[in-house]
Amino acid sequence: GDFLRSVKIGEWIHADFKRVRNYAFHKRFFKLLQLGFDYWTPTGGTVTSREQKLISGFVNFLCGSAGQEYTPALNEAAEQYLHNVATLRTGDVALLKSFDAFREWVTVQAGFYTEHFYPDGSRGRRAKSIAFASMDETEFQQVYKAVLNVLWNWILFRKFSSPEEVENVAAHLLEFA
Template sequence: MIITAGLNKKLFSLLQLGFEYWTPSGGSITAAEKSYLSGYVRYLIALAGYAEFIEETAEIYAQRLASRRVNGTALTKSFESYRKWATVEAGFYDEFILPDNTRRREARSISFAKMGEDEFNELYKAVLNVLWNHILYRSFKDAVKAENAAAQLLEYAA
């Protein structure tokens, strides 16, 4: 069965909700740096205790470092880039090897003609999980409340 326009609107409503709550931070702290800092924080906590203080201090340090690296650069948001990011993070991508042997992940199409209802439901749940873990957890008590807010956006758009 091909997905309906209603199901597609449901996904885009969820994506729009996440987009509205997302504020770009410049991506100035790499995943490797975050991992290293996290490991060091765990090490300090194991040695000295004071978990809450050390974790809070590490977060402040990371924010200051990110702020210095951005250095006044205006950061813009792109819904299309954001949608592709969420789709790739949800595991719905094709991977290509480029001439320099690097790998590139490209988001799969969310086309009516290319996706059945089961695959759509899998994508929707995976995108909800990605948005919850990266963005929405800061603003909503739980993922169900975030999903309800997305449903309300869908109703307003109708």
């Protein structure tokens, strides 16, 4: 009220309009992340690059023997096999998981990051902030969809039948929170 009274008739003013963020949707986003985090078992480094190359070479050999350049089903079977091997190898290892590091990784993989250059010439990526003041509702919806895709493609496809089922489970978990 006071601001509008202080503006003179005919005076130009500027305003920045944004859609108000939906707090319930924000909470659902974090439930989705938590679901992915809960189903994720770190397996990094348990399958060596030599083992990966060996399996990849074997898949190429099989495809060549069958007269095909690439077979998605065979490639997916090889990836699943390597995942199973990695999971078995981590069975006796104490694993430490960090939700903040996981959230950072997922957000970067979803394409929402800033790139930084360091004095040694290397580059690093940092996840963009999803704080209410940093991102409007439209951009947040894009982040949500991209994060769901990352979680589905990397982790949740092994446990659920579809991304829609994942969203439903996250929504149900939110009801119990």
